Amino acid sequence: MGAFLSALRRNQRLVFTPVVAKHDGALKIGILGAADIAPIALVNPARSNPNVVVYAVAARDKSRAAAFAKKHGIPHVKDSYDDLLNDPNIDAVYNPLPNGLHFEWTHKALAKGKHVLLEKPLTSNAEEAEALFNCELLSASRSANSGQGQAQPLILLEAFHSRFSPAFALFRTLLDQPNIEHVFASLYAPAFLFGSDNIRFQYDLGGGAAMDVGTYTIAALREAFGAEPTECMLADLERMPPPLDQCDVNFHAQLRFPNGGIGEVKGGLKGPRGLWPVEFPLIQVTHRPVAVAAADCHGLNGVSERDEVTKKRTVTFVNFILSPHYHRIEVEDEYVISSPASTGDGSRTDGTRTRRVLIKKETRKAYSWKEMGRDLPGEPWLSTYGYMLQEFVDKIQGREGTGVWISGEDSIAQMKAIDMVYEKSGLGVRPTSVYRAKVV
CATH class of the missing domain: 3.40.50.720 (NAD(P)-binding Rossmann-like Domain)
Known part of the structure; x- marks a missing residue:
């Protein structure tokens, strides 16, 4: 309560x-x-x-x-x-x-x-x-x-604005960018929100869904990877009916990043089912499995120094657009533990190993900088736009700000x-x- x-x-x-x-x-x-x-x-x-x-x-x-x-x-x-x-x-x-x-x-x-x-x-x-x-x-x-x-x-x-919030800063700290394998970002607007006469569908005015809600999702990929895409592998853009067919209404695209990872975006201005929110905007980041030392596996039961351990992390940021209203960042670490098998009398066998999987989950939130342990101004009710505006003013008036820019x-x-x-x-x-x- x-x-x-x-x-x-x-x-x-x-x-x-x-x-x-x-x-x-x-x-x-x-x-x-x-x-x-x-x-x-x-x-x-x-x-x-x-x-x-x-x-x-x-x-x-x-x-x-x-x-x-x-x-x-x-x-x-x-x-x-x-x-x-x-x-x-x-x-x-x-x-x-x-x-x-x-x-x-x-x-x-x-x-x-x-x-x-x-x-x-x-x-x-x-x-x-x-x-x-x-x-x-x-x-x-x-x-x-x-x-x-x-x-x-x-x-x-x-x-x-979305990139200026404490929640977005927290999200970044949870990523291991060189080992990111896949990033998925999605954002849909409700179908009833924008009629065909909306300026978002006027080609001469730079219209199109990827130019609108798509900017958030593409930026999310770039932020997660901490790099720029090298290639667009797929761009399936659903066109508006003629005569507006030079503009897209929904989009699905895949981009390759320098570490070989793939970024994928879906969204548009006519969300499925026509309701809002169709689903919360989200970013999901999947990492490659990486070897970790057994000594670093705190909180995992039954891990010994002789075990070989790999960790695969998935981070899901729900409602990354308007995080001060509500958000959650779900972190799931999948540990694969390979242990030397033992005989019935407890002695070791000749190299045979057993394999088990442990899942560790946690949910993180940050409605203020203080929740991140940073002594910076900002109330829990401050909007993403409020954080952005403060950085804009600080930059103009010569104050240090939070460092987000x-x-x-x-x-x-x-x-x-x-x-x-x-x-x-x-x-x-x-x-x-x-x-x-x-x-x-």
Whole structure:
């Protein structure tokens, strides 16, 4: 009952985020577009962050922006995206626009001296990702571009919120990356959530399921292996009906990694049975059997120094996307113990060995850094988006943070992996924006 009440209180605070007073010099953030994700990804976590003020919003339809601002208590409504970027009071921009507009409006924001928190996927393809992170604007300073404030490098972060949580950090510690044999990651959205008119199915805007929920699963493979895929072996992408058939609705892909291991992803925007959750999003990591010393087999009964022991570990991370709401990390170690056989009188035989299998299971959880033994800030009710936002602010304001970050190299590699899947499928990579062609 205690665990249930604790989970209930945690989820209540995740939904009804506490409001805190703001510090002097709090980061003022403007939102490009009144996107459905913005309240979850920025507005709610900003309420409990004393160093963040959601200052303004702009949308293609100003009346929509005004309604959004009124609902979420945002003080300023701008006439256009450009108007928002021209406001010298705004320090940073959150960009949740459609994928095909990520490059354009992020580039424009950087040109105006704004830091950018950019929704995933970073861009429409890897070429755009490389152009964005290699542009001179990121090596410039905020003061040089905006004429305001102390000189500081501009920060661009791809918003992979799930990777910032203590639970994800705990998951990483349980892996033996060189000996990973197979990783499976799955994530489905309910079938009723996105109609055929949704921007996720517009090719010109970088649409497709692998560009949406697929980004989480592909990133999960890369995180688990700690390496980049060398080959896409299979890409079975289910197309939308014509005329939307350049976009995938569900996907199944397999990628090979440098250690010979295979990563497999399944998911999509039309989950089976049409219900949500169809199943919790999960990552399952299977290791190769490795030899272990008998002396290291603590907790296993009847293991002697003469035994030969191999261990095969499987780690399953359930609900890796929104772990603060609920998660569990199941660790199963299978030990195969080969022992010298004995005769009836207890003496040893001439090399014959017996074989037995022991299974050791445990479930791990981490709803805060303290549960991992790390003295870092963060309440158990803090969302994955809240952890990400804090890292973004810490980076801008020069604080050390937790050490979790999505680098430019990481984001570029992620887009290369996504491109690899689309190329193998025959659908081809998502198109480069006209704007990029003009500026690069």
